[in-house]
Amino acid sequence: MTFSLAARCSQTGAFGVVITTASIAVGARCPFVRGKVGAVLTQNRTDPRLGPNGLDLLASGMSADEALGDLVRHAHVPGWRQLAVVDAKGRTAHFSGDSIVSRHGGAEGPNCVSIGNLLVSDALPQRMVDGYMAHPGESFEDRLIDSLVAGLEAGGETSPVRSAALLVAERFDFPETNLRVDDHDDPVRELRRLWKAYEPQRARYVLRVVDPDAAT
Secondary structure: OEEEEEEEOOOOOOEEEEEEEOOOOHHHOOEEEEOOOEEEEEEEOOOOOHHHHHHHHHHOOOOHHHHHHHHHHHOOOHHHEEEEEEOOOOOEEEEEOOOOOOOEEEEEEOOEEEEEEOEOOOOHHHHHHHHHHOOOOOOHHHHHHHHHHHHHHOOOEOOOOOEEEEEEEOOOOOOOEEEEEOOOOOHHHHHHHHHHHHHHHHHHHHHHHHOHHHOO
């Protein structure tokens, strides 16, 4: 019941994930990022343990393809899982298990990968990649949200989406941008509104980490 995109910003090296679904609280269990390491998405019948495990594999020096292979080999009932990985060099990989019965798929572009299940259209993953790449002059977060909008315009999933999340990590183990919308009639639009409210404050919260004496 989910479609998502993970990416590495070619300008800053930041990692970002964006995701939406018909169920509540998708941001609590599916998207994972770590600055200077990579990004992992885990969805369909989600096992949230796969996200941190995948990031640890990337941190150990594995490529996206190697980390994905290790995750699948050691996952509990991997046939139900859908995964995507982006590594520190922007290499990507994705996996959809053979127990997934809905229309599903994935697509890769430069420094980005999209996956989805319970989709209305097989074209959706590629449309998300195209949406992310369409406006390279925008902020990384806006481009990520653009990919969700493109997914909705491609038909979305078979049920109306109700939650969405956006995470971006550049310098730290935690995401400098971490926004969630839960149980909302238009979560993607609301996610954009939250990002626009947070965007002018983002640098201030980072300053509180690195130089609290100078922060306000």
